[in-house]
Amino acid sequence: MIIFATSDKGGTGRSVTSSNLVYRQALQGKDACYLDFDFGSPTAGAIFDLSDVQAGSDGDGLHSYLAGAIPEPRRINVWAETQRESLRNRPAGVGRLTLVPSDRGRGEFPSTPGIVQRCVELLVRADEEYDVVLVDLSAGRSYATEIVLEATARPELADVEARWVVFHRWTRQHIVAAGSLVHGARGILDIGTAHGHKRAELAEKVRFVRTAVLDPAASDQAALRPEQLVWLDVCNMRLKDLAVTNKVGQVKLLGIIPLDPVLQWQEQLLTNDDVWLHRTANERTVNAFEDLAKKIVDVDAWEGL
Amino acid sequence: MQIKPRQQLLDIWRATARVSYRDGWVPGGLGGSNSISDAEQLLCIMAPATEIPLFRLDQPDTVTDDVLEALRPLGDNLQIPQRLLRALYDYLHRYTAADKITPIFSGGTYFSPEQGGDKVEQEQLDMDVVDSFSISVTLTLAIIGFTKVFRQVVTRAALLRQVEEVEQMANRRLTAAMAGLLRSFTVNVFTADSPFGQELVRTVNQERRATHVVVDELRLALREINARLRDDVTIGSGASEGSELDNPNRLFECGWSWGVVRDAPKIETSAEVGEQRDGVAQNAPYLYFTTVALDAIQALSSERTRLLGLLDPEQARLAQSLQLRFELTRSYWTTIATFGSGRWPLEDLPWRATDGIEFDYFSLLISGMVMQSMLAVRATNANLRRVADVLEELANRSRITRRSTEPETAVGVHFPGLHFPLEGSDALGGPGLQWTVADISPTLFKRTLNLASMTTDGPTRSRMLELSDSIWQHLSIRVIRHGDDHGLWDWAAGAYAYLPNGGSQVSWYYTKRVVDCLVNAANVINEPPLRSELLLQIAADLLNEADHLYDRELLSGIAIRGEALRVDLERVGAELKRARAVYRERPGVAVAVAEEVLRKLDRLAAARRADIG
Ligand SMILES: Nc1ncnc2c1ncn2[C@@H]1O[C@H](COP(=O)(O)OP(=O)(O)OP(=O)(O)O)[C@@H](O)[C@H]1O
Ligand SMILES: [Mg+2]
Numbered sequence: 001m002i003i004f005a006t007s008d009k010g011g012t013g014r015s016v017t018s019s020n021l022v023y024r025q026a027l028q029g030k031d032a033c034y035l036d037f038d039f040g041s042p043t044a045g046a047i048f049d050l051s052d053v054q055a056g057s058d059g060d061g062l063h064s065y066l067a068g069a070i071p072e073p074r075r076i077n078v079w080a081e082t083q084r085e086s087l088r089n090r091p092a093g094v095g096r097l098t099l100v101p102s103d104r105g106r107g108e109f110p111s112t113p114g115i116v117q118r119c120v121e122l123l124v125r126a127d128e129e130y131d132v133v134l135v136d137l138s139a140g141r142s143y144a145t146e147i148v149l150e151a152t153a154r155p156e157l158a159d160v161e162a163r164w165v166v167f168h169r170w171t172r173q174h175i176v177a178a179g180s181l182v183h184g185a186r187g188i189l190d191i192g193t194a195h196g197h198k199r200a201e202l203a204e205k206v207r208f209v210r211t212a213v214l215d216p217a218a219s220d221q222a223a224l225r226p227e228q229l230v231w232l233d234v235c236n237m238r239l240k241d242l243a244v245t246n247k248v249g250q251v252k253l254l255g256i257i258p259l260d261p262v263l264q265w266q267e268q269l270l271t272n273d274d275v276w277l278h279r280t281a282n283e284r285t286v287n288a289f290e291d292l293a294k295k296i297v298d299v300d301a302w303e304g305l
Numbered sequence: 306m307q308i309k310p311r312q313q314l315l316d317i318w319r320a321t322a323r324v325s326y327r328d329g330w331v332p333g334g335l336g337g338s339n340s341i342s343d344a345e346q347l348l349c350i351m352a353p354a355t356e357i358p359l360f361r362l363d364q365p366d367t368v369t370d371d372v373l374e375a376l377r378p379l380g381d382n383l384q385i386p387q388r389l390l391r392a393l394y395d396y397l398h399r400y401t402a403a404d405k406i407t408p409i410f411s412g413g414t415y416f417s418p419e420q421g422g423d424k425v426e427q428e429q430l431d432m433d434v435v436d437s438f439s440i441s442v443t444l445t446l447a448i449i450g451f452t453k454v455f456r457q458v459v460t461r462a463a464l465l466r467q468v469e470e471v472e473q474m475a476n477r478r479l480t481a482a483m484a485g486l487l488r489s490f491t492v493n494v495f496t497a498d499s500p501f502g503q504e505l506v507r508t509v510n511q512e513r514r515a516t517h518v519v520v521d522e523l524r525l526a527l528r529e530i531n532a533r534l535r536d537d538v539t540i541g542s543g544a545s546e547g548s549e550l551d552n553p554n555r556l557f558e559c560g561w562s563w564g565v566v567r568d569a570p571k572i573e574t575s576a577e578v579g580e581q582r583d584g585v586a587q588n589a590p591y592l593y594f595t596t597v598a599l600d601a602i603q604a605l606s607s608e609r610t611r612l613l614g615l616l617d618p619e620q621a622r623l624a625q626s627l628q629l630r631f632e633l634t635r636s637y638w639t640t641i642a643t644f645g646s647g648r649w650p651l652e653d654l655p656w657r658a659t660d661g662i663e664f665d666y667f668s669l670l671i672s673g674m675v676m677q678s679m680l681a682v683r684a685t686n687a688n689l690r691r692v693a694d695v696l697e698e699l700a701n702r703s704r705i706t707r708r709s710t711e712p713e714t715a716v717g718v719h720f721p722g723l724h725f726p727l728e729g730s731d732a733l734g735g736p737g738l739q740w741t742v743a744d745i746s747p748t749l750f751k752r753t754l755n756l757a758s759m760t761t762d763g764p765t766r767s768r769m770l771e772l773s774d775s776i777w778q779h780l781s782i783r784v785i786r787h788g789d790d791h792g793l794w795d796w797a798a799g800a801y802a803y804l805p806n807g808g809s810q811v812s813w814y815y816t817k818r819v820v821d822c823l824v825n826a827a828n829v830i831n832e833p834p835l836r837s838e839l840l841l842q843i844a845a846d847l848l849n850e851a852d853h854l855y856d857r858e859l860l861s862g863i864a865i866r867g868e869a870l871r872v873d874l875e876r877v878g879a880e881l882k883r884a885r886a887v888y889r890e891r892p893g894v895a896v897a898v899a900e901e902v903l904r905k906l907d908r909l910a911a912a913r914r915a916d917i918g
Binding site: 204217250251301303304305 | 365366367368370381382383386387458459460461464
């Protein structure tokens, strides 16, 4: 299955959440692969703690491959090359965890038939080799998004399970922007239809994930005053209504990732050690990653109404 | 109120989902699976989902997190409505005859032989019963409301087909249930000196006056009801008796029998309701079934039914006929129960029915009808208080508010319940059957709470709220504590320690009634609080004084003398503004705020005096 991760705006938590998702999937025994298509700001290297690709690879990454400069992009075995001690002790029974980085210091580029063709080949191969392939697109309406929409409309990818996940924060502006990114003018559905997707079918393949959500009901919000909690509750209710009108309501919701103190300070993978040993990360966050990792590849969970 | 409807309903949902859903909806429970019990089980989920906005399940977009958590065994927000739909479909299917059209309203395992041990014939178990007509009305109205909203978010063709099929089956069942109710309505006419007549006269004649005077007065009081029964009741059962009513010396009673009345004519309808089977039930009203039928008919004419346009034209026509019988029955029993100028017959506990059976439970059922009439005519607080007295007395006598530590017959009404014979049930062969009711506590709770919200008299309201708290207390110690069905009802030994300790299997009959209590309580809590004129006056006066003192402080100019003081006074100003804004709706809040403001202002005044001294 290929999952295309996008977001309404920059800085929503798309890369961090996606990285944690593939990490969890590998832990759950699946072969997982992360393709960094965020050509403008490749950050996956930093999140996986890979010292030589902190801000992208050097001439042998995805950008160079798509541009036609090299026959194959570089693949990094995260378990082996990460600097993080707790990741290197790869537990038995886990799946492969591969990062295909982008290149440092490049920008976006418009699609050409050659690029789309290479993209198709890359995705077909990745889908054959891995159980889950996660493609981190960039935020908003981007060339990367257009390229993959074009690629997935091609017959070579017709039989591949392709899904779209839009990450957004739980605020008014993000809710409106997330709805618009999918349903608005020149949004995913518009562009997809223009490239030969069937609108209704494509719409069924899009789901939303809310990131860094403050849950007023959680016990660690005890520091909030009662008035603040009441207000948050009202706010939450209004946001829910707003989400429904913008078609990003619970019917299309795949998961909610709580606001986490560790992630607020640092872009990283949350290991079980962070929860149990260092006790810095919240168990709730890891559970949310874990659940989402299961749900996102569960075909039944994608069955709409 | 001690009762916390939201939390408690969620607890019940959690238990219901846990017990009922194991890879599919499993009907059953104490008393076995039948068309009534299975509907009661479904209504444990569907009733709150229909009646309370926060519990709606038909809009997967707005389901709240605590609801989702409670219904976890049923899946996530998308699976819950689909699996419920499946369960509803299975129910409608299970209770449809082999011709795939005729809905079945059989009493099944809720029937029992009058003489324990007699073997009940299958044909008897299959007999339609008014309880099933009534609960089917409630359930199908819930289903139709659910599908009408849910279908709007459905896009998958297969799912949409399923929604439509369920809606169609529910509509057919609803129409058939209404036809059934029209065929089980009964007018029992008798002469004043027949045994029925003597019982009726005894009941209404509280002042022990001459019989012929009382009969004349009673006929006079019932004249209008009499005329409408004769002229307006033209279809279904109860229509042919109309002409008899005008004969001299005739008395009557009306309401619902236990099933389709013997020789009841078929209802002519353009709708597809399947076969209308012949009835066998006695042509005389049963108080229990009358009450049950009235509740169902009330749901048919409820605001929700009208607003959502749940009825099709043919159903609306039948509903109108039922509404007429509803009003006549309600007025009839109110007239009887409050007849005379002294003590009401209702106040003479226990109520004695015309067949000579007497139960406190009957007094409770009659109180319910009297209250429904009082609601319609906006009764005086004095009259409501008299009903309140009756309810309190009933709670006492049935050992709900009074302790019972030694075995005593009064507890039989809770366990094993009251039995009454179903006359005519042996017409198809087999032994005479009886019906069992054990719902005095939840019914009393509902009536108490209704009365609390009807009265505008503070003390009566407090009394009724206190009483409902005690009844709730009683109900909550009867929840099953151990075994698979924990969290559901009924475990009577929880309240009466000497009762057999067994019976830890869920009774959907009872649990559904507890759910109704909670739904009722939620509705009452949602009403605005009763406003006290006295508090309103105090609030107004306090606010005037506070305003005045505040203006004086401002005039003194101290506000410009320091940041801290200015902020303080601004806060006082904001508080006063808040108090003004709410005082009409919530004078109590305004009083509290004004008092605090006055105290603050007085501190300033006191400090000023210290300066001079
Ligand atoms: N659950 C969370 N709780 C708190 N902070 C979070 C959470 N998820 C992500 N963040 C933080 O939000 C910031 C943005 O995250 P991230 O870089 O993943 O966003 P992005 O959508 O990939 O942004 P860009 O569009 O720039 O690539 C980071 O600092 C990250 O650590
Ligand atoms: Mg990123």
